[in-house]
Amino acid sequence: MLHHPCFLHLQYPILVLLLLSVRPDAAVADGGEFIFDGFSGADLNLTMDGDASVADGLLRLTSGRLSFLKGHAFYPYPLDFTEVSNGSSLASFSTTFLFSIMGPYIDLSSHGLAFVLCSNKDFSSALPGQFLGLLNQWNNGNATNHIVAIELDTIMNSEFQDIDSNHIGVDINGLISVSSATAGYYTPTHAFRKLSLTGGQPMQLWVDYDSNQAMMNVTVAPCCLSSKPSWPLLSVACNLSTVLPGTAVYAGFSSANGVLGSRHYILGWSFKLNGEPAALNYSALSIKTIQELAAQLQYQPHTNKIKTIILCAALLPTVGIAIAVSATLFKLHMKRRLDARRNQLEWQREYGLPSFTYKDLLIATSGFKDKMLLGKGGFGSVFKGLLPHSNRTVAIKRVSPESKQGMKEFMAEIVILGHLRHRNLVQLLGYCRHKQQLLLVYDYMPNGSLDCHLHTQDRNLCWAQRFRIIKGIASGLFYLHEDWEQVVIHRDIKTSNVLLDGEMNARLGDFGLARSHAHGADAHTTRVAGTWGYIAPELARLGKATKATDIFALGVLMMEVACARRPIWVNSADGEPLALADWVLAAWRRGSITDAIDPRLDDYVEEEIEVVLKLGLLCCHPSPNARPRMRLVMQYLDRDAALPTDLQPDTLLMSNFDVSQDDNEMHEQHAMSCPTTAITDLSRGR
Numbered sequence: 001m002l003h004h005p006c007f008l009h010l011q012y013p014i015l016v017l018l019l020l021s022v023r024p025d026a027a028v029a030d031g032g033e034f035i036f037d038g039f040s041g042a043d044l045n046l047t048m049d050g051d052a053s054v055a056d057g058l059l060r061l062t063s064g065r066l067s068f069l070k071g072h073a074f075y076p077y078p079l080d081f082t083e084v085s086n087g088s089s090l091a092s093f094s095t096t097f098l099f100s101i102m103g104p105y106i107d108l109s110s111h112g113l114a115f116v117l118c119s120n121k122d123f124s125s126a127l128p129g130q131f132l133g134l135l136n137q138w139n140n141g142n143a144t145n146h147i148v149a150i151e152l153d154t155i156m157n158s159e160f161q162d163i164d165s166n167h168i169g170v171d172i173n174g175l176i177s178v179s180s181a182t183a184g185y186y187t188p189t190h191a192f193r194k195l196s197l198t199g200g201q202p203m204q205l206w207v208d209y210d211s212n213q214a215m216m217n218v219t220v221a222p223c224c225l226s227s228k229p230s231w232p233l234l235s236v237a238c239n240l241s242t243v244l245p246g247t248a249v250y251a252g253f254s255s256a257n258g259v260l261g262s263r264h265y266i267l268g269w270s271f272k273l274n275g276e277p278a279a280l281n282y283s284a285l286s287i288k289t290i291q292e293l294a295a296q297l298q299y300q301p302h303t304n305k306i307k308t309i310i311l312c313a314a315l316l317p318t319v320g321i322a323i324a325v326s327a328t329l330f331k332l333h334m335k336r337r338l339d340a341r342r343n344q345l346e347w348q349r350e351y352g353l354p355s356f357t358y359k360d361l362l363i364a365t366s367g368f369k370d371k372m373l374l375g376k377g378g379f380g381s382v383f384k385g386l387l388p389h390s391n392r393t394v395a396i397k398r399v400s401p402e403s404k405q406g407m408k409e410f411m412a413e414i415v416i417l418g419h420l421r422h423r424n425l426v427q428l429l430g431y432c433r434h435k436q437q438l439l440l441v442y443d444y445m446p447n448g449s450l451d452c453h454l455h456t457q458d459r460n461l462c463w464a465q466r467f468r469i470i471k472g473i474a475s476g477l478f479y480l481h482e483d484w485e486q487v488v489i490h491r492d493i494k495t496s497n498v499l500l501d502g503e504m505n506a507r508l509g510d511f512g513l514a515r516s517h518a519h520g521a522d523a524h525t526t527r528v529a530g531t532w533g534y535i536a537p538e539l540a541r542l543g544k545a546t547k548a549t550d551i552f553a554l555g556v557l558m559m560e561v562a563c564a565r566r567p568i569w570v571n572s573a574d575g576e577p578l579a580l581a582d583w584v585l586a587a588w589r590r591g592s593i594t595d596a597i598d599p600r601l602d603d604y605v606e607e608e609i610e611v612v613l614k615l616g617l618l619c620c621h622p623s624p625n626a627r628p629r630m631r632l633v634m635q636y637l638d639r640d641a642a643l644p645t646d647l648q649p650d651t652l653l654m655s656n657f658d659v660s661q662d663d664n665e666m667h668e669q670h671a672m673s674c675p676t677t678a679i680t681d682l683s684r685g686r
């Protein structure tokens with residue numbers, strides 16, 4: 001076996017512990033499908049090198065016995081990715097595997113592991129550490145690499161623009177990810193749950209590539225959920241036809257550690273071209289063994305000293321791998337940089353968000369040029385930007401120096417937004433502090449605000465889109481009110497704060513006025529804010545924002561979407577202002593509530609639109625206690641619950657309540673304390 005030419009290619013013979021099952025590479029794998037329900041057996045179909053080995057049914061890529069180790073394991077036969085049948089030049093594929101990462105500390109491990117597709121499985125010249133055993137400083141990013149990797153990265157490397165020390169990224173030919181996200185998954189209610197990759201807990205990862213769409217989805221979840229989460233963590237547009245050769249592609253894993261002796265395990269693996277991979281048989285995998293191993297480690301949280309050493313290693317310029325071990329040597333040299341870095345880390349620990357450099361944001365916006373300006377609001381300007389390196393389009397909100405609002409308010413926004421993650425919320429990607437300026441970076445929403453789509457003549461959303469948007473907003477607000485660890489009152493729900501992403505998913509933006517509260521505590525706030533027309537009567541009177549005032553605004557918004565009318569408009573017949581709720585109610589009283597809807601809608605589902613209009617009215621009930629909670633709103637929209645049978649036009653009449661007696665006085669007061677412009681404007685970031 002040692003005479004096989006492959007062996008001679010390896011330039012790091014010390015690291016070569018095992019080279020199993022070397023077979024001629026001529027044979028092409030049968031049907032492009034294989035499964036490893038655990039790793040054992042003499043005829044195991046696996047080629048390993050470096051520190052990789054197989055024991056107890058586990059594939060251990062790195063053992064953690066030494067620093068700077070790397071390990072690889074590949075399915076030995078090349079896979080035929082050519083797809084002649086359907087026009088596209090590369091096949092689709094799906095794969096899933098169970099993994100476990102054990103660092104010496106529960107919250108610290110180095111460096112990570114990756115699922116790899118490549119044309120050449122000789123990684124002898126690749127470096128460990130931040131190069132994950134995949135590349136080195138000379139070939140990183142070179143298009144001739146023909147490598148696609150999904151990295152599970154547990155160290156934040158600034159040279160590769162890592163977002164944090166616990167992320168999953170898609171790498172193409174280089175270690176600067178084309179897309180990455182903090183590890184976590186979406187529950188069936190679309191709430192985001194963070195996952196810590198380190199600490200040894202077994203987790204499952206799925207990679208699905210659809211060549212017809214040129215889209216790759218990456219999903220991760222703790223082991224073992226009954227089914228794969230229905231929303232992927234990452235959904236990346238990438239055409240792999242240009243990256244991988246069709247005829248001979250190798251699939252496998254690469255892993256590497258740095259100064260920390262970390263272990264990387266694979267428990268089971270299933271792969272298939274053009275279809276769903278066979279499900280892993282969890283009871284055949286060594287899940288218990290892994291859990292026992294993790295328990296034996298008796299994890300301690302790491303100390304700051306260790307963090308410094310890790311930082312030193314992580315910050316090292318690429319050429320300096322060898323110097324990494326002698327951290328003391330360059331400690332002096334790096335001191336200033338480290339201090340700044342530590343400062344930043346502290347800020348990050350507090351706010352839990354990645355930073356951008358001011359330089360990058362300057363480049364992204366061509367120096368905050370006017371042509372990149374998306375909008376201006378009470379708090380500052382919003383620019384469109386193209387981040388260098390990652391080529392990601394973002395919206396950057398710059399808080400104007402002349403802004404009267406304090407830094408504190410913005411920090412409140414950052415703190416809340418930074419911790420919130422949901423499919424139907426505008427995602428804050430990071431921030432940058434530059435002198436007295438604060439720059440907030442958001443996902444760019446290519447389809448602009450819902451407001452524009454509803455109230456522009458030449459744009460028309462069909463009913464299916466509108467209904468999906470309503471459900472999306474409800475889902476986002478449910479998350480804020482009931483599904484997150486703290487109650488968040490949005491306080492400014494309106495159509496101009498709902499943005500539409502590339503797939504026309506609704507995303508709630510503008511949490512500038514949001515304040516969080518511990519669950520159960522009195523969720524009242526004292527400053528009256530909001531937008532005229534969406535403000536609940538008791539909010540105007542008492543100035544207290546509550547969940548119920550958010551739900552009132554949601555009710556108005558639902559009717560606005562169905563009717564394409566503003567919450568308040570001036571009746572052309574008598575010049576009197578008319579409220580949308582009254583308009584819908586009047587149509588209902590006349591016996592046909594659907595008379596109120598947008599005349600441009602011709603494809604609506606009668607039952608759905610009736611639920612939306614009646615629910616909208618119920619949410620706008622003058623008495624806050626009569627308004628449904630978000631959980632119930634969701635059930636009504638999903639038609640899992642029927643609207644109350646006693647819901648009739650007469651039970652909703654404003655005049656049944658004594659709010660109207662001080663109506664005039666209230667309006668005046670209101671006009672003074674809540675000008676419609678007193679709102680933050682992050683939502684303009686589209």
Ligand SMILES: *[C@@H]1O[C@H](CO)[C@@H](O)[C@H](O)[C@H]1NC(C)=O
Pocket residue numbers: 029030041043044045
């Ligand atoms: C190895 O692969 C060959 C060909 O695909 C297959 O026939 C054989 O059963 C595999 N062996 C194991 C142990 O999976």
Ligand SMILES: *[C@@H]1O[C@H](CO)[C@@H](O)[C@H](O)[C@H]1NC(C)=O
Pocket residue numbers: 086212
């Ligand atoms: C072939 O391509 C079309 C669209 O390009 C797609 O709808 C269809 O599912 C593909 N068929 C297969 C077998 O991939």
Ligand SMILES: *[C@@H]1O[C@H](CO)[C@@H](O)[C@H](O)[C@H]1NC(C)=O
Pocket residue numbers: 138142143144
């Ligand atoms: C990429 O790699 C090829 C082949 O190794 C080499 O000829 C080329 O110069 C490299 N390109 C860059 C930009 O380093």
Ligand SMILES: *[C@@H]1O[C@H](CO)[C@@H](O)[C@H](O)[C@H]1NC(C)=O
Pocket residue numbers: 208209210215216217231232235
């Ligand atoms: C990726 O996920 C999206 C949902 O975000 C889904 O519509 C799409 O079909 C998925 N694609 C693949 C290849 O699984």
Ligand SMILES: *[C@@H]1O[C@H](CO)[C@@H](O)[C@H](O)[C@H]1NC(C)=O
Pocket residue numbers: 088089211212213214239240241242
């Ligand atoms: C991907 O790239 C190949 C080659 O450039 C092209 O033929 C194919 O149409 C592309 N696929 C998609 C979905 O854009």
Ligand SMILES: *[C@@H]1O[C@H](CO)[C@@H](O)[C@H](O)[C@H]1NC(C)=O
Pocket residue numbers: 281282283284
């Ligand atoms: C799963 O693995 C267990 C234990 O090895 C075995 O008894 C069982 O038959 C397997 N189930 C399937 C569906 O292969």
